[in-house]
Amino acid sequence: MNHKQIRKIFLSFFKRKKHKILNSASLVAKKDSSLMFTNAGMNIFQAFFIGQKKSQYSRIANFQKCLRITGKHNDLFEVGKDTYHHTMFEMLGNWSFGDYFKKESINWAWELLTEVYKMDKSNIYVTIFKGNKEDKLSFDSESFQYWKNKIDDSKILFFDKKHNFWEMGKTGPCGTCTEIHVDLRNEKEKLQIPGKNLVNKKHPLVIELWNIVFIQFFRKSDGTLVKLPNFHIDTGMGFERLCMILQNKKSTYDTDIFTYLIKSIAQKTDQIYGVTDKIDIAIRIIADHMRSVVFAISDGIIPSNKKYGYVIRKILRRIIVTYYLTLKINKPFLFKLVNPILCYMKHSYLKKSNTSLKYDISTIILREEKLFLKTINLGSYKLEKIIEELRAKKCNIIAGKIIYWLYDTYGLPIEISKLITNKNKIKVFSYDSL
Template sequence: MYTGNQLREMFLKYFEGKGHVIQPSASLIPKDDPTLLLTVAGMVPFKPYFLRQVEPPFSRATTVQKCVRTPDLESVGKTARHHTFFEMLGNFSFGDYFKEEVIPWAWEYITVILQIPVEKLWVTIYPEDEEARSIWSKAGVSPDRIVADPENFWAAGPVGPCGPCSEIYVDLGESRGCGKDDCAIGCDCDRFLEVWNLVFMQYIRNEAGTLTPLPKRNIDTGMGLERIASVIQGVESNFDTDLFMPLINKTAEIAGLQYKKDPKTDVALKVVADHARAVSFMLADGIRPSSDGRGYVLRRILRRGIRFARLLGIEKPFLEQIFRVIQEHYAHWYTELKENENFILNHLRLEEKNFQATLEQGMLILQDKVKAFRESGQKILSGEDAFHLYETYGFPVELTEEMLLEEGISVDMESFDKASEEHRLLAKEQSRQMKAAGENSLLTEKAKRLGPTRFLGYEQLESDSIIEAMFNEEGEVDGAGEGEEVICLLDQTPFYAESGGQISDEGIIRTGKAYAEVLELRKLPSGAITHRLLIKDGVLKIGEKVHTVVNKEKRKAIAGHHSSTHLLQTALRKILGDHVQQAGSLVTSERLRFDFSHFSPLTAEQITEVENNVNRKIMASLTVQAEEMSMNQAREKGAIALFGEKYGEIVRLVEMGDYSRELCGGTHVKNTGEIGLFKIISEGGIGAGLRRIEAVAGMESLAYLREMESQFDEISTVLKVQPKESVKKVHLMTAQIRELEKEIQQLNAKLSKYEADSIMSKVQDIHGVKILASRVQAPDMETLRQTADMLRDKLKEGVIVLGAVADEKVNLVTVVHPSGLNGLHAGKIIKEVASITGGGGGGRPDMAQAGGKDSSKLGEALDKVPSIIRHFLGHNS
């Protein structure tokens, strides 16, 4: 039986032998791919190669890729094979080999290398792919084991590369099935497990749905490590493999529980193990918990893991302990778990602490409810109360149910679901109402009558204005007080309303007795600017004179970023060519995003050249001037206009020295020197012929560089060298680590051989079968298996049961040689032996491994091996 670590290595080595270049796993953050939050498949890092956006540096590659998917989050722990984080084994061809090569390789790997019996295997093909059927048959697959499935067609999207695919399934046996007479491939039960998908990327599909053969056909395959490990290790689910069991056992230990004793707690143990693993790897790749994007996905997984830990009775911080186990079993392969340890632990501790505090608040309130229920004799908590706990304190309804169950109190889940839905609809409606307030007929008509709002913001950041109209969600009002949200129309304003990619200003509106925050500004077709306000104190009334104040620091930062986009576009056109056209932008106080037309990624040299070009113009302190003129005059001056944008007769031309001339209605610096510094953060493709640059300017660029410097200093501190010596020290340490690893392997091999020679005297004869049961010194399961292999060669035939203690845990290995000797089964023998140490395991008839919790029982377990063998041989004495 192979471990997960061995399966990774075996796969890569096999395809390396077939001319593939082994590539390390890419980050869980997709590089230059705004279409994806996270890396969801092994092919994601190679999309530019498949789409020929970048010429591949090699024609064949093989990887073990880290992936995260969350669409089936609620299924994790309840099924045998749903995970958030998983590892995908894959081999890829970029216009090199195709079906004729990949199909025989896949069949050889499955049947010869992994030695999965042919009678357990099935293959699916696309119904029209007779070529694949023929190649599978020639490879050795029986025709009656090849099934046509119309779902076997892969596509990158509605338009783009696509092609048929083939899947390899393993029949796990009738015991794993549904028992129906028609149970077969495609059945919803667990009997037939898909382990490998081979995608034959041979067409490109256009908007009309027409398929055209690709000039260079590609191969993309994917095999889940967790799935194939469950098959090879002969266990019931992915969670029972050595990839998960250490995490499950640690969680059970913290909770004071035992795995496989209660189906309900088993689900929670699996969820905690899975989610802790996902969170650790996401943090290791630099994803920070946040309220949106991939950070929100991380936080959601983390909090769900804590929630299920609560159901197990774990109330104190525990994730660090689980992370240490993850580190122990994965860091040798994924070094980022060690390298980014401080970052990971800091975020785990902080998130766990904050969420635990939130849960504590909810528990106190729930305890008060329970006390009141005891006094009144009430037995059902209303759904509204349960929802209040969830919405206000983040207290999961599952925990509410769990706590109240002990008191004989239930939760009205029907009304809870109803309250949840009502809240969702209400929030959606309120948002819609306030967002649409600027478009309702009363406001629109009022705005038309009042005329355009005079915009003062190009020249000043404060003004005295008159409130000309005020609306709430019900309609026009004369006034509003503290806590209310309203839409106002002013006669004049310094606030810039979101337009042309530039976000709205922030600031306040105040009188002597009241003030309000400006939440949002919108410009109506009439030219009126609506101000969405939250009144923080006092009362605002129609006709009242107010003082408006724009947040100066925010405006300055926004202006710096906006002016940078103008310099950036000119630099791109000078360096890449006049075909570069702006295709969209976002300008905020924190960053800028600039989309443009171009057909290939920028090289590192081009990015540096663009940066240098922009920064030279910043340091040149070019005067920035804005002037209104006719469209014809602007064209004569060589102004750049947005492609497809409609302009009036009078336009606003923004000039930066003789370098940049663009039509723009946004706010800008007075002199490019005010920008300070410009730094590109990323460059990538967002579609056919479209690229995106993200950058920072001013204080934000300084903050970015300081963060990079801080990380570099932290690396230098950890390495205990001067910063300039860090790279040299890393190379030196890497070489030393490789040498030490070789020494450890050599020493373990020598120790195993010595022990094997010394314990042969312990061989017993049990009813004609040689039995060797002994405790040995082995730091891990790998060394224990090596010792068993040596003893098998020396014993020639018989049963070997070896046990060792590593990190206070029991490791056991059983060998029956030759396989099936006297009807003995290694998996069944080890299951009996392991149970004495409080553990479990299983495996093939010839070899099996197991783990145990109670190391003090190892001697007793090994002493009972003779009686266990007698029992299996049919002799009870």
């Protein structure tokens, strides 16, 4: 199945279960002052959970585009190094506001994964809340009974609050949860170490796929829990991970969500993906970050020096530093990647015509590339001149504060200063202070 089919099947399934299908909200977390960007599918429904507002629909399903590049949930510096972290990702969710609860949500999750998507049952593990004395919460026996009817007891695992109790924050709606994990390793690896020993151990091929949260409580400011008058369901399943499983891949970057973009990056930079780790990491960073930038600009977030725009500019400049340092490119090319990303977006997210949006976003990105490359070239020239003066004095050490001054005054990224000083065999004094 390609990503379009996988998306359509999910929405059609929950439509048959009498859910209202909603469009994705903006990446800007407009209704939550504690967040800059929408970082989870539940963000837009918080008011329904705590009773501030009543939902027009008791059952909802949607795809939500999310950004995790600021705050606690921030995967920025993991992206590219591994094969499954992303700054921008899509979250599939189904929601119940005082309607169905544990039985239906567990039954439907199992039905969708094993009967509709035909996922191999032998690869699936589920986790259940084992209880907590401090909060006076018992083991989730109800979820256990529902899962026992579907999966062998050996595939049902029990975890504490860290993994199986979901909370919005220090106060607010919360509840136990059950998670669905999938083991994607080969048979030889499975024989060596059982999958149950690797669940929640950050193994790249034993991954959490779907989190089903049972919102039953409200955490008060004194830390105590009180039961909500109505119980709710809040689920989240990573689209990239679902595609990886159903397309039998070992990396989300090898799914058709990304392959078209990676191919385009490789062609435009005259590189080959899949040969060297250094080049592969750079290409993955560019692919992931460019999706974030294009999705953000399409939602009206323009790169700037203020708030939302500053974060997007920072992401864009991280891409430029990556291709400048690793791919040895010193001219704009990111603007050429806008069209393939818009072609991906047009099936689910675009509100504006593809042609006009392509021109607008390409123009913005090209302007940012030219501006930052000019900054890099000027700063590099200044540093080279300083190094020449040091050599004339037969000195091979430069003060760390000079590197910081070049960054603070000219905007020269410290990573590029390191490259230039290393190339010229100049040692930096007090680098740790940077």
